[in-house]
Amino acid sequence: MSLEQRITDAEGAIAAAKATDAATVEAFRVAMLGRHGVVTNLLDELKQVPPEQKRQWGQRLNQLKNAARERWEELKAATESLPAGSTGPATDVTRPAFSGAPGSLHPISIVRQRITGIFARIGYTVSEGPEVEDDRHNFGALNFPPEHPARDMQDTFFVDGPGEHALRTHTSSVQVRVMESGKPPFRTVSPGRVYRNEAISARAHCMFHQVEGLYVDKGVSFAELKGTLDYFAKSLFGPEVNIRMRPSYFPFTEPSAEVDMSCTICGGKGCTVCKHSGWVEIMGCGMVDPAVLTNCGIDPEVYSGFAFGMGVERIAQLLYRVPDLRLYWENDVRFLEQFSADAFHG
Ligand code: PHE
Numbered sequence: 451m452s453l454e455q456r457i458t459d460a461e462g463a464i465a466a467a468k469a470t471d472a473a474t475v476e477a478f479r480v481a482m483l484g485r486h487g488v489v490t491n492l493l494d495e496l497k498q499v500p501p502e503q504k505r506q507w508g509q510r511l512n513q514l515k516n517a518a519r520e521r522w523e524e525l526k527a528a529t530e531s532l533p534a535g536s537t538g539p540a541t542d543v544t545r546p547a548f549s550g551a552p553g554s555l556h557p558i559s560i561v562r563q564r565i566t567g568i569f570a571r572i573g574y575t576v577s578e579g580p581e582v583e584d585d586r587h588n589f590g591a592l593n594f595p596p597e598h599p600a601r602d603m604q605d606t607f608f609v610d611g612p613g614e615h616a617l618r619t620h621t622s623s624v625q626v627r628v629m630e631s632g633k634p635p636f637r638t639v640s641p642g643r644v645y646r647n648e649a650i651s652a653r654a655h656c657m658f659h660q661v662e663g664l665y666v667d668k669g670v671s672f673a674e675l676k677g678t679l680d681y682f683a684k685s686l687f688g689p690e691v692n693i694r695m696r697p698s699y700f701p702f703t704e705p706s707a708e709v710d711m712s713c714t715i716c717g718g719k720g721c722t723v724c725k726h727s728g729w730v731e732i733m734g735c736g737m738v739d740p741a742v743l744t745n746c747g748i749d750p751e752v753y754s755g756f757a758f759g760m761g762v763e764r765i766a767q768l769l770y771r772v773p774d775l776r777l778y779w780e781n782d783v784r785f786l787e788q789f790s791a792d793a794f795h796g
Contacts, residue, residue: 453495453507457514460488464518469525478525482518489518554790558659558778561766562641565661568685569639572678574663577638579624581645585613587623591630591745592702605647607656617645620759622702625664629746634753635667641762652774659762664738666748666755672705672737675756679735683711686765690717694729703736703757714768723773730768733760 464482469475482489492511499507555563566576579587594601596613609615624640641661648654665678676695683693691714695707711732713724720726735758740750763775770789772778777785 453492453499456492457510460492460514461517463488464514464521467521467525469529471529472526475522475525475529479522483515483522489515552790554786556778556781556786557766557770557772557789558762560789561769562659562661562762564686565682565760565762565765566639566641568682569663571685572681573637574665575638577624577628577640578642579618579621579627579640581618581643582609582615583618583623584615587626588616588618588620591626591742592622593739593741593745594701598701607645607647618642619646620644621660621662622757622759625662625757626742626746628664629666629743629748634748634755635665636755637665637667639663650776652776655763655775655779658775660759661762662757662759664755664757666738666743666753668753670737670754670756672756675735675737675758678756679709679733679758683732687711687714687768693732695735698734698736700734700736702739702742703734704739706734706736709733709735709758711768715771723768723771732765732768733758735759 460482467478469478479487481487484490489511492514496504496507496511566574570576588606589601590596606612606619607617609617621640621642621644624642625638628636628638628640639661640663642659643657644660645657648656650656663678665674676693680693683691690712692712694710696710698706698708700706709732710729712718713721713728713730715721715723716728718728720728724730735756738755738757743750743753743755763778766778767773767775
């Protein structure tokens, strides 16, 4: 075997050397640098090299010797702290433990928190209620009399017979509970999961999330409703957005309106998201119907109020530009991971 080949082999052996304790470190030193060690033998052969090549091989062999020494020092340092008889490298028990990848909030939770946070800043409390709701709280008190066709607007999952219990179709049920619980003023938002019997597609799901809001006090006006929703839209989507209201119908509000926001994707110029209208629908709202106040024990001659309700998925779609609703339920980690940085923004 040529000298070159044997030097290369020795370099490989040095680089790959491992040791588990002081004895194996010493065995490495003897095998490489001992009196009959690999490196020592190669250095001895320098004597037979023709004089004109001595300088070149001398340098090469010196590097090999230094590499062997360095490796020996490294192995010594790595094993020195090991207790006698140990078979592995030392464990530093003072090092911080690996805590795993930090999790993150679901995009729907992030958006729900942002919405409730914006209303909290203007004095709204957060109220919650049951998902299995009785007929009175989901329908009756909200001015949906039995057999009223408006009940068909919301395809209901009944738990027992119609007129008894159902999965709530909106969180307006929570607002009834709030109004029944005491005396105005009430200023509250109700976030939560709601259910409607719809075929699952990119644009509809049988369960989704809402945040509904309620403000009842003396002299509450429609102008305040519009001002509040304008503040909300600008806080969430940016100061450049505008809102507009279109007349609509809900059994529990009179007058009622649908709220549109100038399209955040095209800035109002027209695109596929706003179907080239420049506006996107974001929620329903209206003045609480006097009959609803009466049903909840509030005198409509003294008090008035407004209510509004929005779908969290819908808002999330506009914020994140994720058009397919099903993605919010599949919980594919590759989808969820993309929102982790957003969790800590206001
Ligand atoms: N409850 C309505 C819905 O689920 C939304 C709404 C709430 C409309 C309050 C007006 C006032 O569609």
